[in-house]
Amino acid sequence: MSLSNSDCERRCHILVGLSAAPSNKKIIETAGRMASAFDATLSALYIADPGNNLTEEERRRLHDNFRLAESLGAEVSSVSGSDVAFHLSEYARLAGVTKIVIGRSAASKKSFFGKPSIADRLILMAPGTDIYIIPDSETTFRMHARKLFTAPDAKGLIKDFGLAFGILAAATALGYLFSALGFSEANIITVYILGALITGGVTSSKLCWVLSSIAGVLLFNLLFTAPRFSLKAYDEGYLVTFFVMLAASIFAGTLASKWKTRAKEASRRAYRTKILFEANRLIQNADTEEEILLATKEQLQKLTSSDVTVVKGAPPAARPSEKLYSVDRGGAHYATFITDIAEESFEDSIAKSIVGECRLAIDNKLNLAEKELAAASAKREELRADLLRSISHDLRTPLTTISGNAANLMTNENAFDSDTRQAIYSDIYNDSVWLIKLVENLLSVTKIEDGKLKLRLTTELMDEVVSEALTHVRFQEKSSKITFSAEEFLFVKIDAKLIIQVVVNLIDNAAKYSPQGSEIAVSVARDGDFAAVTVADHGPGVPDEIKPKVFEKFFTGENVPRRRSLGLGLYLARVIIESHGGAIDLTDNEPTGARFTFRLPLAEVNINE
């Protein structure tokens, strides 16, 4: 086992065996030092024996050993199985391991029936691999003793003994029957061996079926061999019979017990694989990142049958009994799942694949969202450019008249007669009011189109909001007669500012197209699950072919009698109403004119007395 340089011509790969033994730390450290000396890749493998339950202290130690191996840069994996040598050699073969490092105690550990030691078998199974055995203080005796006499728990042990006792009693009863019928002793021995086989199959404690095998031999001796009811045997040949019977019983028990553990392990594996498939399906079907995290969390909970916590952002510090699985994105922590999965378990690898699936899915979702965001932002930019082009032209006109008129008044006020002056004043006033309205609408546009400023929804009474809008209009709108009628107690969840803007725009639009002094009727009414607000005028109305266009951006009617228009008011009204989950439409008024109606979903309100 000398190391020659030719072994390391390709990059060295060192495999170290992990265990819960206290001496394992030293072995891992040694492997770490070797890895850095050879500039080798380091792997660590834990072989979990499904028939062997770890104590709390061992779990903690195992956890520490896993951490240590990771900190030394090892790729840590775990498999489930009882044949250490087989798994080590298989891993070594598959991963191209060149050197295996194990502890002396583990190397010389023999299986129950005195098969060759792990080291011997490793040399056989992995002929091309160097095996380094590191001396440690662990004694093999303790390992054996503990393995043999560890029961799952006191309750299980009592149950196992009960079962073993029952089977022995049944075997004895059957033995008596055979004896009474005059069958040969060989039949009775077979019955006892069958009993040992069943005991091994139904109980989980090794102690239990070993003791029950011995008890079976003793009972046979006591009850069925001459002299009866004594442990003595007259025939020398019985000694051989007893020994063969004991060996056969224990062997049968071992086989049955192994078969049972395998079957259990196989069903657990099948269950976990099912969880993995299910996780895959659920995560693929999830619509949002939240749903993905939730599905992952639920599958992890199923896997561990205990609570799993998911934390978004930076992960919390792990407690010793916890294992964290992080979902990273772009170098930052996106979310972390906190579980109580033990490091060594087969669950760990399943959990890793589930969390990996989750990471992929979240990555996809977020990438898609970013793309959509980019597209939306491009659309916004386009609108902003449109708006700017349109505004720069429309702003110039009123600003020119305001500044020009004011300049005239400053320089030759006395040259104008009082009527002319009055006309100039009113032009200045009207143009500035127009600018004020424009600015209000522009503010609303930025609020809606910017995407950042969300609607500030509050629960409001529809009639209150509309009457507030009317107070805004009445200060400016003196050319028309505005009437208002309302149904009360219609609650809506709205951004009041924006809805007021809609009502102002609709009234403004109505006033713009209707004759001086005509009536504009504003009404609020309930319409199914909606609050409907109608603004009806007596203007010329809107021809059918133009109706679909009025809510479009920058659309203006041809015959605007008195004022200029930017073509924003109705467009904005539609955008605002639609962003509230409502709808706006245009119908004809009787006998002439237009009726604009918007509907907003009614909100539910809890009342505290």
Place this chain on the structure above:
Amino acid sequence: MNNASILVVEDDPPISNLITTTLKAHGYRHIPASNGETAIMLAASNRPDIMLLDLGLPDCDGVEVIKKVRTWSEMPIIVISARSDDRDKIEALDSGADDYLTKPFSVEELLARIRATIRRLSSAVTADAKFVNGELTIDYAAGSVFLAGEELHLTPIEYKLLCILAKNVGKVLTHTFITRSIWESAWESNVGSLRVFMATLRKKIAPLPDSPQYIQTHVGVGYRMIKID
């Protein structure tokens, strides 16, 4: 009381000119101040009847001016805000302002607010056992309310609401202020309840479409009881 003196705190000269010219044209006396410090000094030395206060001042936040003035004076303060965000107004109202105007405001709107404030001042609210406003009378001692001589049947919460508004007649009260006064908390569900009770109360004290509207709604901000002659 048309010769009321008004302290105009505004740092933008054109707006300040507009306001003072308007006030002069309607016979009010005015004292201009262009920053918070001067405003507080003039408020203390000249004891004006009303303060018009711009929230965005060069040296300090208008809300600070309100808080300082409120430590010694109850003079009505009308806030002028260029910010269209309701939160500024609500903060100013909760700090002790009486009313608000949002730029751009019309001259008529400004004058209407000033007239309403003066009307309230001239019929100064005293700690009487009775409150009278137009046809509305509250008898605090008996816990009963009369409209044009007829007793109204109000629920306990409606009565509580009416009393809070009456004791602060002319002032805009924020939703938070009212819900805190009634339910001792300001949850969203209480704000919803407030809307309902306010609407039923309003219906009771103004039963006809042409009845005087005693309670004014300020959407997104709160309510105010108007002083009616």
